[in-house]
Amino acid sequence: MNLTVLGSTGSIGTQTLDVARERGWTVGVLAAGRNLELLAAQVAEWRPAVVSVDGSVYAEALARFSSQFPDLKLIADPTEAATLPADVVVNAMSGLPGLAPTRAALEAGRAVALATKEAMVTAADLIWAAAARGGGRVVPIDSEHTGVYQCLTGEALEDVAEVILTASGGPFRDGPADLSGVTPEQALKHPSWSMGQKITIDSATLMNKGLEVMECASLYGLPLSQVGVVVHPQSLVHAAVRFCDGSLKAQFGPADMRLAIAYAVDAAPDGMTRPGDVRAARRGAAIGGHLGWPMRGTWEFREPDQARFPCLGLAYRAGEAGGLLPAALNAADEVAVPAFLAGKISFTDIPRLIERVLDETPAGPLSWDTLDEVQAWATARAHEWVTGGLNR
């Protein structure tokens, strides 16, 4: 198996390389942002033919890599990297920059193991159209969605009554009641997963679960009314599907993304070509020594607290409205989270800011052009609220 890894220096990217090491896969293309230190170590280990870096560090990367790796082709374009020949393209880029590479990979007929949830959240119809045009295939990496994928394998979509995604509840699951004074340091302490900063804050606000509800509906062609959320502090059950006969089928296992990554890469070459087009995949060898994982302990399940975590309801609102609203919600969140981390707004300002942006988002059909426009507009509007204050 020869991989392209986009976002190779991040949480999912580095774990993808861990899996590749365990499985003996090769890596032909790497794309990272600005972490040249780690990227240099990855290039030395994997010897890819092509590496993409963020444009802002291209000159520095060229100076650094050209003498050490004379055969390496260095580019500053993850979208081009996504189209290059590979058995599977793993997209582990965070946020809006991961959209164009997802589209390009699918249009080029690549099999994509997709971690970048923002693609299916903001542009599902366009992404599926790109797959249909180019013959590309998709299998999700996100733990809940690999859970759903594995539950749906061998089942008829018509028999699905409901999909249930689990949420850890984040670090503020059990308090405090008033979240206005919580700090970035507290919010970054995820109870069960070690992940990048953006998704970790999204987990604390429950926006991650909101994005995942939309991602689930888009991946499997389900209405939002059939996608529910339950808080499960242990993060061992990742998702469940309730069928029309009342049976529930759940996927569970250790909270280790390497399992989800390995499954997605193995399944991607025969992955989905349209929503819900789930096929059985052969599994590879055990990952991370989990074959003897002990099935013990207590599992809890509770209702999410939508009053303390309004982001979940905002995501349902955007998803139900459709059109440009999911992209506006996501863009506003991508401004709000770094603003919170930088101390510019409070934790409870995150949903307030997103709601303001949603209230002003125009209705309209989704196309690649309108998507760009609404993202630019929502980003600018959110920055205005951050700079000028939400009480204006």
Ligand SMILES: NC(=O)C1=CN([C@@H]2O[C@H](COP(=O)(O)OP(=O)(O)OC[C@H]3O[C@@H](n4cnc5c(N)ncnc54)[C@H](OP(=O)(O)O)[C@@H]3O)[C@@H](O)[C@H]2O)C=CC1
């Ligand atoms: N982490 C997890 O466990 C999970 C993550 N996901 C999803 O996976 C995606 C990635 O998350 P995560 O790994 O946590 O994020 P990280 O922030 O840890 O990593 C993001 C990666 O994107 C890279 N990047 C930024 N700009 C560019 C660019 N221009 N070209 C190429 N790469 C770029 C970063 O590079 P650099 O650091 O070099 O600047 C980094 O490698 C997100 O969409 C997230 O929601 C889903 C489920 C679980």
Ligand SMILES: CC(=O)[C@@H](O)[C@H](O)COP(=O)(O)O
């Ligand atoms: C590992 C993974 O898939 C994350 O998206 C995880 O779900 C985050 O945890 P929360 O359930 O707290 O959002």
Ligand SMILES: [Mn+2]
């Ligand atoms: Mn998840």
